[in-house]
Amino acid sequence: MIRLENVTKVYEGGTVAVNDVSLDIQKGEFVFLVGASGSGKSTLIRLMLRDEPVTRGRIWVAGKDITKLPKWKIPYLRRSVGTVFQDYKLLPNKTVFENVAFALEVLGRPRSVIGPQVNQVLELVGLADKSQRYPRQLSGGEQQRVSVARAFVNRPPIMLCDEPTGNLDPKTSVEIMRLLDRINRTGTTIVMATHDHAIVDAMKRRVVALEHGRVIRDEVAGRYERTSEEE
Amino acid sequence: MSRFVYLIREALSSLRRNALIVIGAIMAVFISLALAFGAQVVNELLKLNTRAWQDGTHxxxxxxxxxxxxxxxxxxxxxxxxxxxxxxxxxxxxxxxxxxxxxxxxxxxxxxxxxxxxxxxxxxxxxxxxxxxxxxxxxxxxxxxxxxxxxxxxxxxASQSIEQLQNLSDVLQILGLGLAVVLGVAAVVLIANTIQLAIYARREEVAIMKLVGASNWYIRVPFLLEGLIEGLVGAALAVFAVWIASNNLAKAGESLELFRLDISNQWFFRSGLVVLVFGAAAGVLGSLLGLSRYLREADGTGPDIPKGF
Structure with a gap:
C-alpha cells in the first residue's frame, strides 16, 4: 500500500530530516512511527502526503510513485489519503457537520450523498448530537474526533496521523485510539507518528522506530521502549 | 451545479465575515474608478465643446x-x-x-x-x-x-484659438487616458493587496482546504468571486457617483451659453458598461495576483502545514 525506497529529505540549510529510509507497509496494516522530537516522524508523514518533495529516493502510495506526481495531481493523492493532525486543523467558521462535509464537497459529491454519509461517520465517532456545533464549542477530544471523521468520511484506503493524541489527556487519547483501531479493522491502512509510550505498548502493532532520520528498528507487534534498549 | 452554488455560498459568506476588508477593497475600487471615469467625463465634455465650436466653415x-x-x-x-x-x-x-x-x-x-x-x-x-x-x-x-x-x-x-483648443483637447485626452490607466492599475494593485490580506487572515483555512484535497481552482474560485463582486460594486458606485455629479453639473450649467455641460445618457450607458467590465476584471485580476503567492507552491513547498519534524 505504501512503499518508501531509499528516501532522503534534506531541508534548506542542510538539515537531514530523513536519511535513506526504506519501508514497506501492507494494506490494512497499523504502523506506529516512533522516536524523539526531531527524529523525522512528521517529515516522513509529510513526504507521504507530498506536502514536501523528497530530496532522493522514491515513494509509492496506493501503487503510484508520488515523487513524480505533477503539481495538479497532488489534490487527487490527498483525496485518497485521510489525515489527522495534533492540532485538529478544523475550519473554525464551519460547524462539525460542515467540516466533515467539506472533504466530500471538494470531491464534488452531490448533497444527497453528502448528508447521509456525514451523518453516518458522525455516528461512528459519537458526535451525531453535536453536528451543528462549531469547533470552539467542543473539547479537544471531540475536535480530534471531528478531524478523524473528516479524514474517514471519504473511506480512504490510507490514513496518516501525525501525533493525533499529542494534545489530549490519556483517557481521551484511548478513545481516539479505539476509533482509529475500529477504522483500521475496516481495512484502512493507518500510519501514525507518535511518542506516546502507553498507546504504542497497549496496541501491540508494528513499530518503526526512527532516530536522526534513520530507521533503527522495525518490529511487528513491537513496543515503544525497545527503541532505547537497542541503542 | 451544486458545487457552483456551494462556491458562491462560500464567497458570499466570506464577504460577510470579512466585512471591513471587503469595504476597504470596494472603497479602493470606487475611488480609483471614480477618478478615472471622472477624467473621461471631463474629456468628453471637452470633445463635445471643441466639436461644437468647430462645426461649420473652417x-x-x-x-x-x-x-x-x-x-x-x-x-x-x-x-x-x-x-x-x-x-x-x-x-x-x-x-x-x-x-x-x-x-x-x-x-x-x-x-x-x-x-x-x-x-x-x-x-x-x-x-x-x-x-x-x-x-x-x-x-x-x-x-x-x-x-x-x-x-x-x-x-x-479659422482662428488660431480653435486650433489651440484642439491641441489642448488632445493633450487633455492623452492625460485623461494616462490617468485612467494609472488609476486602473492602482485599483488592481489595491484589490490584490486586499485579497492578499483576506487570504493571509485565512491562510490556515487555505492550508486545511489543500490538506483535504481541494484543488487550487477550488480554493481560488470563491476568492475570484469575492474580487469580482468587490470590483463590480466599486465600479457601479463610481459610475453612479460620476453620473450624479455630471447631472448636477449639467443642471448648474444650463444658463451658460458658451459651454455645453450635458452628456448624453447613451454615452454614460456605454462608458459606464466599460467601467463596470473594467472593475470586474480588476477584481478578478487582483484576486489572481493576491492568490498566486499562496497557491503557486502546491507541489508541497508552500507554507501549508506547520513545519517541524
Missing part, C-alpha cells in the same frame, strides 16, 4: 469675379471641384455673388444703416466655404488655395 476663399480680372466663366465651379478632391477637405460649397448679397441682407436685416452703406451689392465677392476633416490642416488648404492666384482673391482661415 476656411473661406474669396474669389475674383468670373468674366473679369482674367477669370474665365466656369472657373469658380472648376476650383470648387478641385477643392472637393483634396483629401483634407470634408465638404466645400460655392457661395455666389447673389447668395453673398442674400446672406449679407440676412445678417444685417436689423441694421438698416449697414444695408444702406452697401450701395453696390456687386462688390460682395463670391467665395468657397470649406469644412476640413481636421481643423489643424487649415495651413495646407490655405497654401493650396493661395497657389490659385488667378481665381482666389484672399483666404481666411
Amino acid at each position: 476656411v473661406v476663399a474669396f474669389l475674383y469675379d468670373e468674366g473679369t480680372d482674367n477669370v474665365p466663366p466656369g472657373a469658380h465651379e472648376q476650383l470648387l471641384a478641385e477643392v472637393r478632391s483634396w483629401e483634407e477637405v470634408e465638404d466645400a460649397r460655392l457661395v455666389t455673388k447673389a447668395e453673398a448679397w442674400q446672406e449679407f441682407q440676412r445678417i444685417f436685416e436689423n441694421d438698416p444703416q449697414m444695408l444702406d452703406a452697401l450701395r453696390d451689392p456687386t462688390v460682395l465677392p463670391a467665395s468657397i466655404r470649406i469644412e476640413l476633416e481636421d481643423i489643424r490642416l487649415h495651413q495646407t488648404t490655405r497654401y493650396r488655395l493661395e497657389q490659385q492666384q488667378q481665381v482666389v482673391r484672399r483666404v481666411n482661415t
Whole structure:
C-alpha cells in the first residue's frame, strides 16, 4: 500500500530530516512511527502526503510513485489519503457537520450523498448530537474526533496521523485510539507518528522506530521502549 | 451545479465575515474608478465643446469675379471641384455673388444703416466655404488655395484659438487616458493587496482546504468571486457617483451659453458598461495576483502545514 525506497529529505540549510529510509507497509496494516522530537516522524508523514518533495529516493502510495506526481495531481493523492493532525486543523467558521462535509464537497459529491454519509461517520465517532456545533464549542477530544471523521468520511484506503493524541489527556487519547483501531479493522491502512509510550505498548502493532532520520528498528507487534534498549 | 452554488455560498459568506476588508477593497475600487471615469467625463465634455465650436466653415476663399480680372466663366465651379478632391477637405460649397448679397441682407436685416452703406451689392465677392476633416490642416488648404492666384482673391482661415483648443483637447485626452490607466492599475494593485490580506487572515483555512484535497481552482474560485463582486460594486458606485455629479453639473450649467455641460445618457450607458467590465476584471485580476503567492507552491513547498519534524 505504501512503499518508501531509499528516501532522503534534506531541508534548506542542510538539515537531514530523513536519511535513506526504506519501508514497506501492507494494506490494512497499523504502523506506529516512533522516536524523539526531531527524529523525522512528521517529515516522513509529510513526504507521504507530498506536502514536501523528497530530496532522493522514491515513494509509492496506493501503487503510484508520488515523487513524480505533477503539481495538479497532488489534490487527487490527498483525496485518497485521510489525515489527522495534533492540532485538529478544523475550519473554525464551519460547524462539525460542515467540516466533515467539506472533504466530500471538494470531491464534488452531490448533497444527497453528502448528508447521509456525514451523518453516518458522525455516528461512528459519537458526535451525531453535536453536528451543528462549531469547533470552539467542543473539547479537544471531540475536535480530534471531528478531524478523524473528516479524514474517514471519504473511506480512504490510507490514513496518516501525525501525533493525533499529542494534545489530549490519556483517557481521551484511548478513545481516539479505539476509533482509529475500529477504522483500521475496516481495512484502512493507518500510519501514525507518535511518542506516546502507553498507546504504542497497549496496541501491540508494528513499530518503526526512527532516530536522526534513520530507521533503527522495525518490529511487528513491537513496543515503544525497545527503541532505547537497542541503542 | 451544486458545487457552483456551494462556491458562491462560500464567497458570499466570506464577504460577510470579512466585512471591513471587503469595504476597504470596494472603497479602493470606487475611488480609483471614480477618478478615472471622472477624467473621461471631463474629456468628453471637452470633445463635445471643441466639436461644437468647430462645426461649420473652417476656411473661406474669396474669389475674383468670373468674366473679369482674367477669370474665365466656369472657373469658380472648376476650383470648387478641385477643392472637393483634396483629401483634407470634408465638404466645400460655392457661395455666389447673389447668395453673398442674400446672406449679407440676412445678417444685417436689423441694421438698416449697414444695408444702406452697401450701395453696390456687386462688390460682395463670391467665395468657397470649406469644412476640413481636421481643423489643424487649415495651413495646407490655405497654401493650396493661395497657389490659385488667378481665381482666389484672399483666404481666411479659422482662428488660431480653435486650433489651440484642439491641441489642448488632445493633450487633455492623452492625460485623461494616462490617468485612467494609472488609476486602473492602482485599483488592481489595491484589490490584490486586499485579497492578499483576506487570504493571509485565512491562510490556515487555505492550508486545511489543500490538506483535504481541494484543488487550487477550488480554493481560488470563491476568492475570484469575492474580487469580482468587490470590483463590480466599486465600479457601479463610481459610475453612479460620476453620473450624479455630471447631472448636477449639467443642471448648474444650463444658463451658460458658451459651454455645453450635458452628456448624453447613451454615452454614460456605454462608458459606464466599460467601467463596470473594467472593475470586474480588476477584481478578478487582483484576486489572481493576491492568490498566486499562496497557491503557486502546491507541489508541497508552500507554507501549508506547520513545519517541524
